[in-house]
Amino acid sequence: MPYSSEHKQKSRERILQSAYRLFSTKGFDAVTVDAVMQDCSLTRGAFYGHFTSKSELYKEALTFAASNSKLAEIKPEGLSPREWLSVLLDGYLSVEHVSGERPCPLAFLATDVVSRDKETNKTYARVYRRMNQLILDYAGRDSVRDEQAILSLTSMIIGAVAVSRTLEDKQLVQQILSSCRQQTRLLLGGI
Amino acid sequence: MPYSSEHKQKSRERILQSAYRLFSTKGFDAVTVDAVMQDCSLTRGAFYGHFTSKSELYKEALTFAASNSKLAEIKPEGLSPREWLSVLLDGYLSVEHVSGERPCPLAFLATDVVSRDKETNKTYARVYRRMNQLILDYAGRDSVRDEQAILSLTSMIIGAVAVSRTLEDKQLVQQILSSCRQQTRLLLGGI
DNA sequence: ATTTAAATATGATCTTTATCATATATAGAT
DNA sequence: ATCTATATATGATAAAGATCATATTTAAAT
Incomplete structure (x- = not known):
């Protein structure tokens, strides 16, 4: 198995963190998947390894924000x-x-x-x-x-x-x- | 001069009315210029005779809503x-x-x-x-x-x-x- | 009835962006 | 060292939608 086992999990959290920050500042549509990924120093390709769509990201970011x-x-x-x-x-x-x-x-x-x-x-x-x-x-x-x-x-x-x-x-x-x-x-x- | 003198004014109000209703229900991005115009039975072409952009429409709709x-x-x-x-x-x-x-x-x-x-x-x-x-x-x-x-x-x-x-x-x-x-x-x- | 400028409609164009297909890099296991 | 599944990156595709260019309709004024 490549990468340390927590690696993906950490990436996921970084994405959620960036996503929430951006969504809460600019709203859903004004934030592009690219922008989120750049914000946490990844690229859009990696995104779909974590979430199936931008909508799903939004939901997850909302939940994430609530618990954090x-x-x-x-x-x-x-x-x-x-x-x-x-x-x-x-x-x-x-x-x-x-x-x-x-x-x-x-x-x-x-x-x-x-x-x-x-x-x-x-x-x-x-x-x-x-x-x-x-x-x-x-x-x-x-x-x-x-x-x-x-x-x-x-x-x-x-x-x-x-x-x-x-x-x-x-x-x-x-x-x-x-x-x-x-x-x-x-x-x-x-x- | 074509059309009655109040015609354009009335169209404008219809657009604003539709725009506000849609914007307040769905938000800025989820509402297309087409949708607004269809909502008040006009077409997108006519839109730009009334407003210079969708952003301007948004502002006007906000003001309009406030006074109405x-x-x-x-x-x-x-x-x-x-x-x-x-x-x-x-x-x-x-x-x-x-x-x-x-x-x-x-x-x-x-x-x-x-x-x-x-x-x-x-x-x-x-x-x-x-x-x-x-x-x-x-x-x-x-x-x-x-x-x-x-x-x-x-x-x-x-x-x-x-x-x-x-x-x-x-x-x-x-x-x-x-x-x-x-x-x-x-x-x-x-x- | 014609004319005509204003109002509206129709058919592009052009940009943005989500998503996909494919390639590359990573680091654990052998 | 090499292999390999996983994670990430890059380039391509395709759809949506704002705006524009152009055509058509409208009804007041003559």
Whole structure:
């Protein structure tokens, strides 16, 4: 067997990483297979050894991003779930997140996802539900009532990030994020 | 002069109408010039008599949608600004809006807009600011504090509509919208 | 009725890009 | 060292779609 056994796996991850970064910045169509492969220093030929099509790549990149997002990555350390949730929300509602290279896929692919295939849609929905569940868990409640309240919270933070991403005015972005940080506290206070 | 004087103007509006409907449903790239023209029973040749390019069409459609949106269209009648705002928000956060053919461009083009040209970006930002201002006016306040609070409100409703659009699960969509309707009330209560 | 400029339609062209077919490089196993 | 399956690269194909060049239709003005 040629190449070390992890080689292909590593390539695959590099492709996914590049793909997500590019997709989330430019959207599906504006990103070519060539561009993705060049971004991770491979060539288009190799691509089809990893994925059967660009569409499949998109789905995989979405899933990949979800499991490697900031939200999923950082782990609580000596913090109560509530405190941890606080940290999490502030991170989500930060300039770094908004203008970073690995933004939340929920915020960045929303429009794009509508038009794509059922599979992609389902993936998106799965990621969305997971996010709500995660926050609900941290908030430490699970009544139907609280579950409902969380939905408006996630709408807010996803909306904030999505809109902020489009705006050039950095000051305005700061204001949006700051406003949402405050609001999330008020909202969680009622839960 | 051939054709009635309003003819071209009417064609132009038909094109914009079709364009917006299609763009907001499928995104920029998934919509071809041909498709837009067929949608309004014209042919691609005629297109370039109205717009210089597909990109220009996109910008114009965005502006067009903003000035013809539900939000801008309906006028208060015997209602106080506050009551009116209530009606407005409920309309925005309704299934009809989410699954309708003329959804808010802020929610539906967010991802798409990032990658497009500066002009489009500016148009989007203008529409966004106008929306915030409008709500602030109806809310009847204009302190910096309130202005900030509104930003989280609009984030929430835009996010809710954008996400809802992607979800197949109608019940979940209902819950999201309902949750946000409640939250907007709480939020406005504090203003 | 004719004329005519504006509006629309039709048939290329030309570029972009996904995907495929084929060739080459890689490094474990012998 | 050589062999070989796997991974990657290169060049080709083909389809889609934006834009253009040219033809045709329209209805106001004479």
